[in-house]
Amino acid sequence: MAGEKQDNVWPLPKFYFQVKLGDKEVPFQEVSGLDIEAQIIEYRHGNSKEFSTIKMPGIKKTGNVTLKKGVFVKDNGFWDWFNKIKMNTIERQTVVISLLDEAGKPTMVWTLNNAWPTKITGTDMKSDGNEVAVETVEIAHEGLTIANS
Template sequence: MAHNLQTSFYFSVSISGMGSSDAAFQEVLGLSKEMGSEDVVCGGENRFKYRLPTMTTFSNLVLKRGVTTDESSLIAWVKDTLDDGLANPIQTKDIKVRLLDEKGNVSMQWDFIAAYPVKWSASDLKSQDGEVFIETLEFSYRYFEVEDSRSPQMDLYA
C-alpha cells in the first residue's frame, strides 16, 4: 500500500486586505485546537472522578518571516494595534493558510476568522552570525475552520 505523504514546506498565507508581498512567511505555527476537560468528583464514590468535556481552545497563530526594507501594510496594522492600546477599535482581518501539493493545488486550508495581532518579536542581533533578521508575528482570533480537499481517504473500518 503506497502512501503519498504531504510535505509541510509548500504553503501560502494570505491576509484579507493585504498584498501578496506581505504574505511571504517561512514558518507557520499554532495550527491546533484542544478540548478541555473538567474533573467532577462523584458524591459518595471516592474511587474515581468523572472527566467531563468543556470548551475548545485555540492556540495563537504564529507567523515568522525575514524582515525587508520595503514598506509593509501588515506591519503598519500590527504597529497600530499594539501601539495604540485600546484607544482605537481593533481592526480584525481573516487569515488563510493553504497547504499546497506538488502541483501547487490547495490540499488543505485553515481559515482564521477575525484575527488581530497580539505580539511582535524579533530574532536576536548577533554580530558573529550572518543570519537573516526574523520577525515573529502572533495573532489571536475568534476560531478557525479547516477545509480538506485531499482525495477521500480509504475507510480503515469498512
C-alpha cells in the same frame, strides 16, 4: 520489489504552503501553533459509588499562531497593523493558511477567524552573523476551521 505497483498515497511535505492575510498573500518562512483543545471538566455525583471523577469536554480553546518571515525594505505591514490597536478596537482579519500539493493547489486549509496581532518580535542582530533577518508575529484569533480539498 521491482515491477510491483507503487502506492500513490504519500504524506504531504510541510515546506510548500501559502498564507493570506485578508486578501493579500504574504510569504512566510514558518507557521506554528495551529492547535485546538477542549478544556476538561471534572465532575463527580454526590451519590456515586466510584471514588473518582468523570471527565467531560468543556469549552474549546485555541492557541495563538506564530508566523515568521524575512524582513524586507520598507515593509512595515505588521507594525502598521499592530499600531491600529486601541482600547478594545483592532482591525481583525481572516488569515488563511494552505498546505499545497506539488501543483501548487491547496490540499489542506486552516482558516483563522477575527485574527489580530498580539506580539511582534523584530530580528536579532549579530555583527558576525550571515543569516537572513527574520521577524515574528504572534496572532490571536477567535476560531480555527480546517478544510480538506
